[in-house]
Amino acid sequence: MLAKAPRGTRDILPGEVEKWLALENIFRNLCEKFNYREIRTPIFEHTELFSRSVGEDTDIVGKEMYTFSDKGKRSLTLRPEGTASTVRAFLEHKMYAQAQPTRLFYFGPMFRYDRPQAGRYRQFHQLGAEAFGSASPEMDAEMITLAMDFFHGAGLKQLSLEINSVGCPQCRPAYREEIRKTLEQNRIDLCPDCQSRFDTNPLRILDCKEEGCREINLQAPEIFDHLCSYCVQHFEDVLYYLKLLDISCRVNSKLVRGLDYYTNTAFEIVDTGLGSQNSLGGGGRYDGLVETCGGSPTPGVGFAIGVERVLLSLEQQNIQLEFEEEPRIFVATLGPKASTRGLQLVMELRRRGIAAEKDYLDRSLKAQMKQADRVGASRVLILGEEELEKGRVVLRDMVKGDQKEVELEIIIDMLSNVH
RNA sequence: GUGAGUGUAGCUCAGGUGGUUAGAGCACCAGAUUGUGGCUCUGGGGGCCGUGGGUUCGAGUCCCAUCACUCACCCCA
Known part of the structure; x- marks a missing residue:
C-alpha cells in the first residue's frame, strides 16, 4: 500500500509530462490570442460553494465529492470542477468592477469519487475558460471557437460538437411542467433514476441512456417549442455566429448537461471513436450562477476540457505532439x-x-x-x-x-x- | 453503487487434468584488448507466483474470502 498511488490517481512520468506541457502550451498561447488571462484558484473550497452552484440534485454533489472537515470543523471539498471557484474568485476580487467582460482561463486537477475506467480518474485534469459580463451570443460563439481551436491546435480530428439550448428561468419551469405532464402516465415505466429525476430535474430524463426511458422520451415535448422568444433568438444567433466562424456543429435537443447552472447554450465535444468515456469537453452559458453565488446578476459562459481524454484521443488517433529534445x-x-x-x-x-x-x-x-x-x-x-x-x-x-x-x-x- | 474479466521477475508473458531447486524474451549489471556507445556472443543479479484462509502427503495450479487492476453500467472530463 505504501508504494501504490491511491485508486483513480496516477503519476505522470518523465516522457509523458512532455505531452502535458505541450498541451498546456497550446492552450496558453491560444488563450493569449483570445485575450484570456490565467487564474489559479485553490484546490479545495467551502463545500457549500459547490453544492449551491453545481446543484444539490446533481450526481457530482450527490455522490462524487471528496468532502472532509478540517481541524476547525469547516466542511471543505476538493474541487470537482473549475467554474464555481472561478465565479467565487470573480466575486471575491470584485473583478466586475474592472473592464468587462472578464476573460479567464485555468488549468489544474479536479476530483470526483467515481469508479475508475478508461478515460476516467478520481483525480483528473481540466483546462477551461470562463467569460463574465456579456450575455451576447457572440461571446458563446467565441467560447466555443476557443475550445474547438484548441482541439485543432492539438491535432485532433473527427470531433463532433453537439449543441443545445436548455432555456432560462423564464421558460424552463413551464417546459419542465410540460415534460412532467406528458410523461406522467409512463412514470412507473421509467428507470429508478428517472423516477426521482421526475421530481428533481425532469430535463435529465431526456438524455437518459436506458432503452425504456429513450422510448418513452420519444413522446416528450421538444424544447425548441417551449423556449421563450429571447432564448430562441439567442440560440439562433449562436448557431449563426458559429457558422460564420466556420465551426460546424450538430444540434442535439436531448443534450442536457449534468450541472444545474446552465442556461441557454449547452455544448459538448465528443470523440466518436474513443470508447465509453468519449466526452472530451463541454460547457455552456450560466447567466444565473454569479447571482446564485451572492453577486449581482452577471451573465457568464465557459467550458472545460479533460486533459487525460485529449491525450487518450491523440494516442488512439496516433497523433504525436511536437516537442523539441535538447541536444x-x-x-x-x-x-x-x-x-x-x-x-x-x-x-x-x-x-x-x-x-x-x-x-x-x-x-x-x-x-x-x-x-x-x-x-x-x-x-x-x-x-x-x-x-x-x-x-x-x-x-x-x-x-x-x-x-x-x-x-x-x-x-x-x-x-x-x-x- | 452494480456487473464481468485479470493478478507469476522492472516490462510482456509461458507454466495440459495439483508432484522435486518456477521459466522465456526484453530490460538491467559484468565480461569478450590494459581507454570508446549502437550489432553480436558469454555470464550474472533479480520472483512472500496480489494477500489471507481452506482442501491435500503435496497448491503457481483446486475452493472460499479479500484487495488491486482493467473494462462496462451509471455519470461525466
Missing part, C-alpha cells in the same frame, strides 16, 4: 583527476545553457559510453589522464561516430557556438 553532451572521464575536471566542465557547459551530464557511479569508459548513448547525447567529451596532461579533450560525435582532439581551453566556446 545533450556527455562528459566521460577516466581517473579521479579527470573526473574532477570533468565535473567542472559539465557545470561550465550547463551555465552556458548547454545540457550536459557526467557519470557519478565510477563506471568504466565503456559503461559511460553506453550511458551516453542511452541518454541520447549527441556528443561525448572524453577526458582521460592522458588528455588532461596535454590540456586536450576528445570530442566524439555520437551520430557520425567520428572523433577528434580539441584544446581543453577552447572546447566550451566551441560547443557554445555550435549549439
Whole structure:
C-alpha cells in the first residue's frame, strides 16, 4: 500500500509530462490570442460553494465529492470542477468592477469519487475558460471557437460538437411542467433514476441512456417549442455566429448537461471513436450562477476540457505532439583527476545553457559510453589522464561516430557556438 | 453503487487434468584488448507466483474470502 498511488490517481512520468506541457502550451498561447488571462484558484473550497452552484440534485454533489472537515470543523471539498471557484474568485476580487467582460482561463486537477475506467480518474485534469459580463451570443460563439481551436491546435480530428439550448428561468419551469405532464402516465415505466429525476430535474430524463426511458422520451415535448422568444433568438444567433466562424456543429435537443447552472447554450465535444468515456469537453452559458453565488446578476459562459481524454484521443488517433529534445553532451572521464575536471566542465557547459551530464557511479569508459548513448547525447567529451596532461579533450560525435582532439581551453566556446 | 474479466521477475508473458531447486524474451549489471556507445556472443543479479484462509502427503495450479487492476453500467472530463 505504501508504494501504490491511491485508486483513480496516477503519476505522470518523465516522457509523458512532455505531452502535458505541450498541451498546456497550446492552450496558453491560444488563450493569449483570445485575450484570456490565467487564474489559479485553490484546490479545495467551502463545500457549500459547490453544492449551491453545481446543484444539490446533481450526481457530482450527490455522490462524487471528496468532502472532509478540517481541524476547525469547516466542511471543505476538493474541487470537482473549475467554474464555481472561478465565479467565487470573480466575486471575491470584485473583478466586475474592472473592464468587462472578464476573460479567464485555468488549468489544474479536479476530483470526483467515481469508479475508475478508461478515460476516467478520481483525480483528473481540466483546462477551461470562463467569460463574465456579456450575455451576447457572440461571446458563446467565441467560447466555443476557443475550445474547438484548441482541439485543432492539438491535432485532433473527427470531433463532433453537439449543441443545445436548455432555456432560462423564464421558460424552463413551464417546459419542465410540460415534460412532467406528458410523461406522467409512463412514470412507473421509467428507470429508478428517472423516477426521482421526475421530481428533481425532469430535463435529465431526456438524455437518459436506458432503452425504456429513450422510448418513452420519444413522446416528450421538444424544447425548441417551449423556449421563450429571447432564448430562441439567442440560440439562433449562436448557431449563426458559429457558422460564420466556420465551426460546424450538430444540434442535439436531448443534450442536457449534468450541472444545474446552465442556461441557454449547452455544448459538448465528443470523440466518436474513443470508447465509453468519449466526452472530451463541454460547457455552456450560466447567466444565473454569479447571482446564485451572492453577486449581482452577471451573465457568464465557459467550458472545460479533460486533459487525460485529449491525450487518450491523440494516442488512439496516433497523433504525436511536437516537442523539441535538447541536444545533450556527455562528459566521460577516466581517473579521479579527470573526473574532477570533468565535473567542472559539465557545470561550465550547463551555465552556458548547454545540457550536459557526467557519470557519478565510477563506471568504466565503456559503461559511460553506453550511458551516453542511452541518454541520447549527441556528443561525448572524453577526458582521460592522458588528455588532461596535454590540456586536450576528445570530442566524439555520437551520430557520425567520428572523433577528434580539441584544446581543453577552447572546447566550451566551441560547443557554445555550435549549439 | 452494480456487473464481468485479470493478478507469476522492472516490462510482456509461458507454466495440459495439483508432484522435486518456477521459466522465456526484453530490460538491467559484468565480461569478450590494459581507454570508446549502437550489432553480436558469454555470464550474472533479480520472483512472500496480489494477500489471507481452506482442501491435500503435496497448491503457481483446486475452493472460499479479500484487495488491486482493467473494462462496462451509471455519470461525466
